[in-house]
Amino acid sequence: MSSSTEKPKLVYPEFLSARYTLLRELGQGAYGIVSAARDKKTGTDVAIKKVHNVFQKPILAKRALREIKLLRHFAGHENITSILDMETADNMNFNEIYISQELMEADLHQIIRSEQPLSDAHYQYFIYQICRGLKYIHSANVLHRDLKPGNLLVNADCELKICDFGLARGLTDSQDVGFMTEYVATRWYRAPEIMLAFRNYTKAIDMWSVGCILAELLGGKPLFKGRDYVDQLNQILGVLGTPDDATLSRIGSDRAQMYIRSLPKMKVVPWQHLYPKASPNALDLLNRLLQFDPEKRLTVEQALAHPYLESYHDSEDEPSHPQLFDFSFEVVDNIDEMKAMISDEIKEFKRKIAGGASDGLVLPTVPKPQELSGNIRSPQEPVERDYRHEDHNGPMDIDEELKMKGH
Structure with missing residues (x-):
């Protein structure tokens, strides 16, 4: 985890920086970079996962699609990380996905x-x-x-x-x-x-x-x-x-x-x-x-x-969970089809959130x-x-x- 005094190596694109202020980089992995950011809309600090080169290979696109679908399916459970927001470039040429989640220490x-x-x-x-x-x-x-x-x-x-x-x-x-x-x-x-x-x-x-x-x-x-x-x-x-x-x-x-x-x-x-x-x-x-x-x-x-x-x-x-997860999307291997499916997931997520609905179930809280x-x-x-x-x-x-x- 990087010190807050270090200069971040990451620069947010304009569509992301309009809502989030980059605080610091938290870590890098094979599939992306995680950073801490402040949500200008809510004032809360969040973690933003930048998933890059999503559509370079079918296996990477499938992994990103699987992750988004499963996180949405399990949304609302306290012991599973939830998606707070998702952003991409507006056109279908995007090759990066920014997923906002709870900031954990x-x-x-x-x-x-x-x-x-x-x-x-x-x-x-x-x-x-x-x-x-x-x-x-x-x-x-x-x-x-x-x-x-x-x-x-x-x-x-x-x-x-x-x-x-x-x-x-x-x-x-x-x-x-x-x-x-x-x-x-x-x-x-x-x-x-x-x-x-x-x-x-x-x-x-x-x-x-x-x-x-x-x-x-x-x-x-x-x-x-x-x-x-x-x-x-x-x-x-x-x-x-x-x-x-x-x-x-x-x-x-x-x-x-x-x-x-x-x-x-x-x-x-x-x-x-x-x-x-x-x-x-x-x-x-x-x-x-x-x-x-x-x-x-x-x-x-x-x-x-x-x-x-x-x-x-x-x-x-x-x-x-009251519903079994539907893995039928796993048969799709075409990158363009998976890109369209990811785009649809993001649009559906934003529609639900904009309408004031939770993206998951309302569940009891675990005692601390x-x-x-x-x-x-x-x-x-x-x-x-x-x-x-x-x-x-x-x-x-x-x-x-x-x-x-x-x-």
């Missing part, structure tokens, strides 16, 4: 790396909010597929919002066609069944990621930091032990299955050895989330009801614990990020990687 990655003291109450509240938002997502038959600390935004009052739906997919998507498309990021938080090509994928892939995030909160660093797919698998096996035969038989990759069977049988490492200061309930939840077999992993509803989260759990205040209010600090200096888990330049699947390594 930091992401969870930055909070963990900043080494500010966090208590078990912080861990509980963060995990509770992740699960509360994820319940809403899963109830619409959507898999987020990219849950990680960097995609969890946090403010000074410990309020947390899930962001970045660019890799999301529907539960009913074909598992053989398209499910792995774009799925090259975030190796450290990826469920083993994704790497090992299990016969089918379920909402359990997101629950594995929640377990990895809990482990990172408890230990202050990622649990499984694999250099590549094979190393990632080895690190998982080194902690969870060798899976039983029934689980191994469901691995779709024959080469990966043979590789695991060829290894010496590994024992489970007790969680209390890895996290001796963690509470028994925290370790029990961690154990139930980080199960190698996805069928043994807790669902998000079961996680919310776990004793570790009982201080916040209230089934009446953990809504499900008084003892945690106002005690999260935004990191004053940029936090160095390790992108090795995100920038994967090697083989695209574990089969290819095992073959390359001579297995």
Whole structure:
């Protein structure tokens, strides 16, 4: 996160600067730049995400369209980031989209790396909010597929919002066609069944990621930091032990299955050895989330009801979405068609907002614990990020990687 004294590298186009005053640049990624701005109309500070080169490739246009549609579908939930405004150039020649959202102090990655003291109450509240938002997502038959600390935004009052739906997919998507498309990021938080090509994928892939995030909160660093797919698998096996035969038989990759069977049988490492200061309930939840077999992993509803989260759990205040998300647009691959669809989404959004209507549902608010209010600090200096888990330049699947390594 840039210091407010630095000169911003970003310049807003005229159609954007008419309403927003650029305050500072917050960060850059592969798909765009995020900046803090002041809304001249409301006087509030917002985050503006500039998504650039949207129509350079069909995969980028699809990702932008997916993100906008999903954020609109989930609008109104406190633990999912919402769109406040969207802007593009007036003509259809636009190649950039500016999305205005709530301004949050930091992401969870930055909070963990900043080494500010966090208590078990912080861990509980963060995990509770992740699960509360994820319940809403899963109830619409959507898999987020990219849950990680960097995609969890946090403010000074410990309020947390899930962001970045660019890799999301529907539960009913074909598992053989398209499910792995774009799925090259975030190796450290990826469920083993994704790497090992299990016969089918379920909402359990997101629950594995929640377990990895809990482990990172408890230990202050990622649990499984694999250099590549094979190393990632080895690190998982080194902690969870060798899976039983029934689980191994469901691995779709024959080469990966043979590789695991060829290894010496590994024992489970007790969680209390890895996290001796963690509470028994925290370790029990961690154990139930980080199960190698996805069928043994807790669902998000079961996680919310776990004793570790009982201080916040209230089934009446953990809504499900009333509608399944429509992924039918995924069949469109023509850039011009997707540009028209994005333009239509923006126009419909603006019509609803101009008419005084909410773009989402009116939902109950999550209670905020008084003892945690106002005690999260935004990191004053940029936090160095390790992108090795995100920038994967090697083989695209574990089969290819095992073959390359001579297995």
